[in-house]
Amino acid sequence: MSAPPVAFKKRAKPSTRKREVESDADATADASSETTAESPITLASKLKKRAKPKSRLSFGADEEEGDGAVFQLKKSSLSRKLELSKQSSSTSNVPTSAFDPITSTTSSIGPSYSAAYLNELKAATPSSRPRLTEDEQVSYDADVSMDTNSYAPQIVDLTADVDMETDIPSGASISAAKEKRERMRKSAANGTEDYISLSVTKRDDFSRGPHPDSRLVREEDELGEGDDEFAEFTSAQERIALGKKSRKLEAKKRRENMNELIADAEEEDEETMEWEQEQLRRGGLRTESPAASAPKPVYKAAPIPSPTPIPTLSTAVASLSRTLAALTTSHTQHTSSMVTMGDERTQLDTREKELREMIARAEDKRSWFAAFKDWIESVATFLDEKYPSLEKLEDEQVSLVKERHDMISRRRSAEDEDDLSLFLGELPIPPRDQPEQVDELGRVVPEANPAVTRRERAAARTARRQARRTTRPPPPSQDDEGFSTDSSLPPSDAADYSTATRKVLSKRQEVLSDVKAKDFLDPAVGLVKWFGEWREKFGETYTGAWGGLGMVGAWEFWTRLEMVGWDPVEDKRTLDAFEWYTALHDYSRPSIQTEEDEDEDMEPELGPDGDLVTAMITTAVIPRICKILEGGGFDPYSAKHVRRLVDLAEEVEVSVPKENPKFELILKSIFNAFQVAVKALEATLPNYLALNRPRFDPEAIPARRRYLTRQLKLLHNIIRWRKYAGDKYGLGLLISSLVSDCMFPAAEGGWEVGGEEVMQKVVGMLPPELVPVHVKVRMSRK
Structure with missing residues (x-):
């Protein structure tokens, strides 16, 4: 006999999830x-x-x-x-x-x-x-x-x-x-x-489709494809929300469904869990026995502490003593810690004050340097604008000096040729290679007659000599012709030269005519103020940045502008007569003496820059002097010029030593001027010596004497300069070349008529090591 089948219906999902069981x-x-x-x-x-x-x-x-x-x-x-x-x-x-x-x-x-x-x-x-x-x-x-x-x-x-x-x-x-x-x-x-x-x-x-009798069914004609059955899982029934409101409702609905699912998943029903465990047990999938129940607590009496002996007086006193000692030690430590913390706080306060001062100084420094930078940029802009006009004036002055030197050199060369032609003969006239010169009207300009030209030059020379003797008579020892300085211009040319010089000076004033600010008109007001304040406030940075040399570089414009028109040979003004010299001298010595310590013989101490006058002379003055000397400002035949150059060199030597390369530039420029004069003589004399056709002329003997006297004067100037400069750049060789190649050949042809006398003077002036051998041999014959 078989038991009737047991059927289970699906449980609904109540909140209590209670299972209905049928008997x-x-x-x-x-x-x-x-x-x-x-x-x-x-x-x-x-x-x-x-x-x-x-x-x-x-x-x-x-x-x-x-x-x-x-x-x-x-x-x-x-x-x-x-x-x-x-x-x-x-x-x-x-x-x-x-x-x-x-x-x-x-x-x-x-x-x-x-x-x-x-x-x-x-x-x-x-x-x-x-x-x-x-x-x-x-x-x-x-x-x-x-x-x-x-x-x-x-x-x-x-x-x-x-x-x-x-x-x-x-x-x-x-x-x-x-x-x-x-x-x-x-x-x-x-x-x-x-x-x-x-x-x-x-x-x-x-x-039944297009073929009702056929047993073959197409896929699209088949019923029950499952689209409606599984629409909940395939999203077939979902609708796309297009409006803003519908999208919000759809999102809200999705959130509610998700919350329900989460709540269902987290819900734990005790009865349901028990039923599931029972089903697992009945299916044989869970055979372990339930956890044993917790044992029933049994009362246990608290343990009775062991008896503590009553402390004695000595033990209590000892304990109190130890506690007191610990408290005393702790108090001492705390006191020392408080003192240390107080010292640290004082140090921190001091350090904070120092830092605040440093910050204030740094801010002052930053603001000052910002203003200084702006001012320097304005000075740089000013110099960029004014330097071209300054250089133009300097070049114009050099061109005037060079033109004057060329005029005097041509006149002296013509006088030497006239004297040589008198006692050695005239040179043949070279054939005309150039076309005839014509004037503005097309007329042929007649060439000058050499004899007439020589007579005119001789007459002009005699007139200048007489005028010079009337104004300033020569000393008895220099009564010979040719020894007196003949480096002055004719009156008309001298007047033109003076006019041009004054014009250059007026143009110098026009360079700063449009400047109104005092800082740019006078460097002692602008440069000295800013750079002096820099040196006073921030000395370390001033020294490290070579602030003095920076100021000299900026001051160079005003120095050169002040020296425009100054001829170091003709002008008797010394360097300390200029304003820039005085201003830089005072700036370089910032210490001011009090009335008690004031002493005329006591020189103020130099500042951290040293003597800035030396830097200015090296930077601006020496190059300017060399440019004027090389342009023709120095006449080698003028004894006055040589004396002035010696004084100027000694004045520069006070600030710049002789060993300085800048100072040697002056020596080199003066040597070049002497060398050019000697080479000009060496280039002229050989042509007349090769001709050597003397003629009977009463003027031949004075002409020879004049020629040798001029060379003797040049030799005298070279020897005098050699005493100061030494044998720099071969001055001794230049002297020997002048005596042996220029003076001795001209003196040997008229030895009895003045040549021997001149050579005796030469040997008397020269040091023994500079006298040529053949001159010594000739002088030994008597």
Whole structure:
């Protein structure tokens, strides 16, 4: 006898998640009443009313709770027996037989099998499936059978060790089932009601497609594709929200659904958890015993402390002494810490004050240097604008000096040629290679007659000599012609030269005529103020940046502008007569003497820059002197010029030593002037010596004397300069060349008429090492 199948309906999802359990008797009665009350045709009609089939769960409950029929699985006899044994064991805790696998103790959870029970269970279990009768084979069809028992859920004991065999139906039974199904299909086509289709809808209710008689169904014509059934999972029913409000509602709905799912997942129902654990235990998936209950607490009395002896007076005094000593030590440490912290605070306050002062000084320094930078940039702009006009004036002055020197040199060279032609003969007139000169009217300018030109030059020379003797008579020792200085210009040329010089001086005043600021008019006001303030406030940076030299570089413009028009040879003004010299001298000595310590012989101490006058002389004065000397400001035949140059060199030497390369530039310029004069003589004399055609002329002897006297004067100037400068750049060789190549050949031709006398003067002036050998030999003959 098989037990009726037990059907489980799907539980709804209440808040308490309480499981409804039917008793075995009620379940059996309901199952049997359903089986007897409803026929297969009625059940099929109920199934047809459903639009689409619902999915079933394995334990017999629907997905949704409703009035539909319960799907039941057909159970085998063995499973029914097992179900009866489980139901009987669940209704009573007392075992029904000695082979009951459920133990009587409440502590056991899983089934327990004995050997006798297992043997009896094995004997009662069939070894093969019972064979069906012929009627059952013919009448049974798995496709059309609507037996409710066949859909009842089958419960299989997974823990039972049962040897079950499966019968495979034979080919004859399969063929009989197919034929029966075909006959019933045909009878259904004829209108009979005995055939029940597997489809829940009638074929006539829907369109059968373009080929109704064909058994091949296209995929698009097939019904029940599952789009509507699984629309909830495929998002087929979702609508895209286009409006702003609808998008907000859709987002709100999604958030609510997510919150519900999270709440359902986090919800833990104690009863549901207990039911799930029971199902796991019954399925044999959980065999461990529940946790042992906590042991009941047992009262335990508190331990009685051991007796403490009463402290004695000595012990208490010792303890108090130790405590007092510790407190005294702690007080001393705290006192020292407070003193240290006080000192540190004082140091921090001092340091803070220093830092604040440093910050204030740094800010003052920054602001001052910012203003200084702006002022320097304005000075640089001013100098860039004014320097071209200054250089133009300097070049104009040099050109005037050079023009005067060329005029005097041509006149002296003409006088030497006139004297040479008198006592050595005239040079032949060279053939005319150039075309005739014409004036502005096209007339041919007649060439000057050399004899007439010589007479005119001689007359002019005599007139200048007489005028010079009337104004300033020469000393008796220099009464000879040619020894007096003849480096002055004619009155007309001298007047023109003076006019041009005054014009240059007036242009110098015009350079600063458009300047109104005192800082740019007078460097003693602008430069001294700013650079002096820099030296006073920020001495370290001033010294490190060579601020004094920077000021000299800026002052150079005003120094050169003040010296425009100054001829170091003709002008008797010394360097200390200029304003720049006095201003720089005072700036270089910032210490001011008091009235008590004032002493005329005591020179003030120099500042950190040293003597800036030296830097200015080196930078601006010496190059200017050299440029004027090389341009023709120095006449080698003028003894006055030589004396002035010696004084000027000694004045410069006070600030710049002789060994300084800048000072040697002055020596080099003066040597070049002497060398040019000697080379001019060496270039003129050989042509007349090669001719050597003297003629009887009363003027020949005075002419020779004048010629030798002029060379003797040049020799005297070179020797005098050599006494100061030494034998720099070969002054001794230049003297020997002048005596042996220029003076001795001219004196030897008129030895008895003045030549010997002049050479005796030469030997008397020269040092013995500079007298040429052939001159000594000639002088030894008497």
